[in-house]
Amino acid sequence: MLHLINKSPFERNALDSCLRLAQDSHAVLLFEDAVVAAMDGSAQAECLQEAMNRLSVYVLGPDLEARGLPKERIVEGLEVIDYDRFVALTCEHDTTQSWL
Amino acid sequence: MSEEGTIKKLMYVNRKAPYGTIYALESLEVVLIGAAFDQDVCLAFLDDGVFQLTEGQNTDGIGMKNFSKTYTALGDYEVTRIYVERESLEARGLSETDLQELTYEDEDDDWAEKPSLHIVGSDELAQLMAEQDVVFSF
Amino acid sequence: MPLEVNGKSYETDEEGYLANINEWEPALADAMAQADGAELGDNHWEVINFLREYYEEYQIAPAVRVLTKAIGKKLGKDKGNSKYLYELFPYGPAKQACKYAGLPKPTGCV
Numbered sequence: 001m002l003h004l005i006n007k008s009p010f011e012r013n014a015l016d017s018c019l020r021l022a023q024d025s026h027a028v029l030l031f032e033d034a035v036v037a038a039m040d041g042s043a044q045a046e047c048l049q050e051a052m053n054r055l056s057v058y059v060l061g062p063d064l065e066a067r068g069l070p071k072e073r074i075v076e077g078l079e080v081i082d083y084d085r086f087v088a089l090t091c092e093h094d095t096t097q098s099w100l
Numbered sequence: 101m102s103e104e105g106t107i108k109k110l111m112y113v114n115r116k117a118p119y120g121t122i123y124a125l126e127s128l129e130v131v132l133i134g135a136a137f138d139q140d141v142c143l144a145f146l147d148d149g150v151f152q153l154t155e156g157q158n159t160d161g162i163g164m165k166n167f168s169k170t171y172t173a174l175g176d177y178e179v180t181r182i183y184v185e186r187e188s189l190e191a192r193g194l195s196e197t198d199l200q201e202l203t204y205e206d207e208d209d210d211w212a213e214k215p216s217l218h219i220v221g222s223d224e225l226a227q228l229m230a231e232q233d234v235v236f237s238f
Numbered sequence: 239m240p241l242e243v244n245g246k247s248y249e250t251d252e253e254g255y256l257a258n259i260n261e262w263e264p265a266l267a268d269a270m271a272q273a274d275g276a277e278l279g280d281n282h283w284e285v286i287n288f289l290r291e292y293y294e295e296y297q298i299a300p301a302v303r304v305l306t307k308a309i310g311k312k313l314g315k316d317k318g319n320s321k322y323l324y325e326l327f328p329y330g331p332a333k334q335a336c337k338y339a340g341l342p343k344p345t346g347c348v
Contacts (some may be wrong), residue, residue, distance in 0.1 A: 094233060170296050
């Protein structure tokens with residue numbers, strides 16, 4: 001299952017709940033406002049790092065750039081992807097879940 | 101529902117409190133309309149979504165329809181599995197006794213009345229979620 | 239178009255469903271039926287009253303298959319079937335009977 005998160009974890013609990021309920025080896029994609037969760041040193045970084053031990057976590061590059069967040073400063077090991085890869089990910093997974 | 105006649109496992113995930121936004125009511129209407137399609141449907145209530153099921157809602161003062169009563173009709177629509185996450189309830193100071201009783205009549209068991217509401221832990225809910233063919237989020 | 243009954247005017251939507259469910263009274267059902275060229279008998283009223291009770295309890299107008307099943311349970315198998323209900327309400331038991339009962343159009347009627 002691919003979990004889609006598009007809300008800032010500082011405003012909504014979508015990311016928290018997703019990480020609580022995603023099964024091992026599921027994938028999580030951070031895009032739109034959710035990319036702010038990717039910043040290293042943020043209050044969210046630690047739990048994201050922990051989640052990456054059991055989940056594949058991706059972040060959408062264009063949304064990082066749009067918000068002036070440099071790729072060099074995101075949590076290590078996060079995979080930055082483009083729109084084509086976004087589409088490919090949705091095809092690779094049988095199901096997707098949008099956490100509103 | 102790509103192939104006709106294929107029964108899919110559908111889960112409606114409800115994570116918003118009622119009345120403040122339209123999500124809860126929209127979800128309920130989609131569930132009722134979707135019930136005509138004979139799929140394997142279940143509902144999950146977590147995060148603030150657990151507030152949709154509290155007992156004793158009274159909307160007289162806010163001028164909106166009290167659609168909490170409609171959840172008790174879900175059994176008539178053959179929606180018989182409703183899961184509520186225990187951790188979400190506890191984090192909000194709620195427990196099962198604060199929720200409405202939801203039941204259905206089992207056609208295969210001489211119409212015996214059975215509970216459709218199940219309080220489940222995160223692990224069990226995670227498992228159920230992962231089993232679905234389609235997840236609808238509200 | 240507003241519905242005029244006994245000198246009073248009732249607002250309806252574009253399909254003829256009563257705008258405000260609380261304004262309903264039995265004379266409205268008779269007037270609506272008359273406009274459809276029908277007359278309501280006890281069997282009609284049984285269904286109309288059932289729908290009003292269902293709405294009162296659940297805050298929805300039931301879909302037709304839910305109505306059929308529930309009528310069967312309450313009034314017996316000879317009434318809980320489409321044939322019987324369509325004979326009473328040829329425009330569709332849920333839609334037509336709900337209209338006469340002053341309810342909104344049933345949820346699940348696509």
